[in-house]
Amino acid sequence: MNKYHQLTREERYCITGLQSAGLSQAAIARHMGRAASTISRELRRNRTTHDGRYRAEKAQKYASARRRRARRRSWYSALQWQTVEALLRKKWSPEQISAVLRQKAVCRMSHETIYRYILRDKREGGTLYKHMRIMTKVCRKRYAGKDSRGVLAGKRHISERGAAIEQRQQLGHWEGDTVIG
Template identity: 40%
Template sequence: MTFVRTKLGSWQYKPNYAQSYTDERHKNKNKEVKFTKDAEAFVREKLLLDWSPDQICGYANRHSLFSISHERIYQFILKDKEKGGKLYLHLRHQNKRYRKRYGSPKRQGPIKNRKLIDDRPAIVADKKRIGDWEIDTIIGKERRQAIVTIVERVSKKTVLKKVRAKSAELVTKATVDGLKKFSDLVFTITSDNGSEFVNHESISKKLNADFYFAHPYASWERGLNENTNGLIRQYLRKGCDFSDVNDDDLIIIMDKLNNRPRKV
């Protein structure tokens, strides 16, 4: 129902007004948002930089460039694809169905002296400072090599280090090497319960940071890291042979991730 205020301040139902209001809403709902040439050029430029439609519309709206929804950008990409365009290749999933991963069991014994995320200072969850990191690994073809992925919770700064095997020794060294240049801004590190983090006490000591573990099967407790891994897979597809990936490749990926907007 639609009500309008009378001169005396009371509310009365006006059927004719309500119908016209409903008609106007439906008309606007079905009205297609059209790109200006400048908006289209901006969207195309950012897609070629591997920005997602969410990131593009968020940036454009936040900086008052133009107002558009991410759905409209997806429509633009689809029309481009139908015309033989390649913009869709810059999407994270290239229009493929994506199944969110909520963690899988790790078959190893308990990690000694681990501190659970419950003991982590509240300031970490509140994101009131820079210096709290999440860490994980992604594996290459036939699980031979891996990449250590580390991301800071507030700035979204991402660090990638390749290891020839997902062993605790190599992952420990890669973690320390990757974060030592940020040593003044490493207060906590949070990981899953993978056996590659069994040397967490060594990492803590070398970086002078506290190391915490998420609960088993609770990957959402490291949601930023999980999301970042998905973004990395935009460049390093599952089944990719990491032996073909060198440091320069990782620098390019880090540069792309660290220079595009991320959801807060």
């Protein structure tokens, strides 16, 4: 048997179609080249709550949500986290800690990982955040909207300046007016 891999969205739609055509779970499994237990588990886990039927779109949402909630083990040992905590208590910044850990070949841990660890500790009632010299605001992801960083609101382009400015008759129309000599 092939190595296990999760069902794709297309396979879920295929299951819905074959089920509505009246095929049994075993027949669907044979048609898709999957184990019957895989199809059975998929149908049992991902049926809708209000009527108990299997719908591919809902099944995909349920599976994605489960994957997001899945606990993943930490890449770092308890000893490595103790080292990080000890350095944080000495008022070291996450950037400094990350650089030292990398330099001493202890582990390769990014400063963002350390910030996430501190914030998780704070949510759980810990006090690591109190040892930070500066705790920046929690970053937000900018998925939607236009990126406005570095853009001044209401600023006109230089080509839109008036004709009087082009003649440079008044104080302030020269670029060098504000330069101290």
